[in-house]
Amino acid sequence: MRWPFFKKTTAILSLPTVLLVVISVLTIQALNAKPTFIRIIDQGSITRDTSLSPGADIRGVTLNRPNSAPLYVDAVVSFEHPHTIDSSTNTYSDTLAIIGDFSSKKNPSHLALTEGGSIIVRINASYHSGDSITVYEIGQHTGRTAEYYEVSVSTSENGPWEVLGTGAGETQFTIE
Numbered sequence: 001m002r003w004p005f006f007k008k009t010t011a012i013l014s015l016p017t018v019l020l021v022v023i024s025v026l027t028i029q030a031l032n033a034k035p036t037f038i039r040i041i042d043q044g045s046i047t048r049d050t051s052l053s054p055g056a057d058i059r060g061v062t063l064n065r066p067n068s069a070p071l072y073v074d075a076v077v078s079f080e081h082p083h084t085i086d087s088s089t090n091t092y093s094d095t096l097a098i099i100g101d102f103s104s105k106k107n108p109s110h111l112a113l114t115e116g117g118s119i120i121v122r123i124n125a126s127y128h129s130g131d132s133i134t135v136y137e138i139g140q141h142t143g144r145t146a147e148y149y150e151v152s153v154s155t156s157e158n159g160p161w162e163v164l165g166t167g168a169g170e171t172q173f174t175i176e
Contacts, residue, residue, distance in 0.1 A: 033126040034155040036063055037077065038133055043148035043166060044115040055081075055113035056147040057092065059136040060102035063123045064172070066130065072101050073121040077157045081117035095119070102136070110138055113149070120157055127153060127175055133164060134172045 042055040062070035076095040092112040098121065113119060127133075139147040146169030152161035153175060164173035 036123045036125060036127045037120055037154045037157045038063075038073075038123065039118060039120045039152040039154070039161055040113070040135060041118040041150045041152075042113040042116055043150055055115050055117050056149040057110045057112050057138045058098055058119070058149075059110040059138045060098050061121055061123075061136070062134045063125060063127060064132045064134060065128075070134070071123050071125050073099050074124050075099070075122040077120040077122055079111075079117070079119045081114040122157070126155070129176060130174070132172050132174045134170065135167060136170050137168065139169065 038061055040056070040058060040061070044055055061073050064070050076099065079095050092110055094109065095111055097109040097111050098119075111119065133151060133153060135149065135151055137147060137149060139145055148166060148168045150166050151164045151171075151173050152159075153164055154161050162175075164175065165171075167173065
């Protein structure tokens with residue numbers, strides 16, 4: 001005699017069940033993702049840039065992945081400058097200027113780092129090997145020369161920092 005509950009059966013998952021499992025896995029991955037922190041340090045004092053410009057002029061920063069739209073800065077963690085900024089010498093000291101998709105702003109502004117100044121920004125997505133960071137430094141578009149800066153990346157706002165390199169103007173840095 002065969003017991004009915006010992007029948008061999010094949011389970012077929014319904015589409016809603018499959019979608020629920022996929023969404024759950026993606027949600028868990030998103031919750032475990034660490035944001036990307038990017039530190040930009042003006043190199044004017046190192047390169048002996050003696051122009052009247054108050055440092056690298058940053059319009060925006062993006063995290064780029066192959067075959068994906070760029071990801072934009074969602075927060076400024078810190079902005080440090082070794083010199084006092086006053087509006088007569090630096091009218092571009094608003095850190096909000098580099099948050100979000102700067103290309104879609106009607107009147108995009110920029111943030112001018114002072115000579116030797118630095119900023120740490122956050123992009124709410126993890127970075128991976130093969131991704132890149134692009135810094136949009138616009139010095140050459142403002143009638144001056146492109147200004148030098150160093151870029152580092154970390155998964156923590158306090159480091160440790162992986163130095164990606166030094167750039168001037170719009171520069172893309174590949175993450176190894």
